[in-house]
Amino acid sequence: MKLEFARFGMPKFRLFTGAVEAAAAAGLCLGLFQPLWGILASAGLIILMAVGLVVRLKLRDGLVQAAPAFFYLCLNTYLMYKFINIG
Numbered sequence: 001m002k003l004e005f006a007r008f009g010m011p012k013f014r015l016f017t018g019a020v021e022a023a024a025a026a027g028l029c030l031g032l033f034q035p036l037w038g039i040l041a042s043a044g045l046i047i048l049m050a051v052g053l054v055v056r057l058k059l060r061d062g063l064v065q066a067a068p069a070f071f072y073l074c075l076n077t078y079l080m081y082k083f084i085n086i087g
Contacts, residue, residue: 008055008059031083042079042083049069049072
């Protein structure tokens with residue numbers, strides 16, 4: 001991943017991205033008990049994955065390389081929808 005962030009031209013954001021992902025994972029778990037946490041965590045991951053997808057498209061990466069960002073964008077959109085309907 002270190003090389004990927006260097007290739008993206010954003011090596012400073014590597015630790016920040018990891019911290020956001022870890023916090024969002026905790027938020028998704030908390031969302032099982034308090035839907036608001038799940039909504040906030042999934043919204044944060046939606047933004048993170050959308051940015052990741054845009055970066056992949058700007059670098060003209062192939063579909064195989066961009067597919068995980070798109071998949072997780074869709075998954076977190078679904079999770080946010082479910083958390084909203086629970087709360």
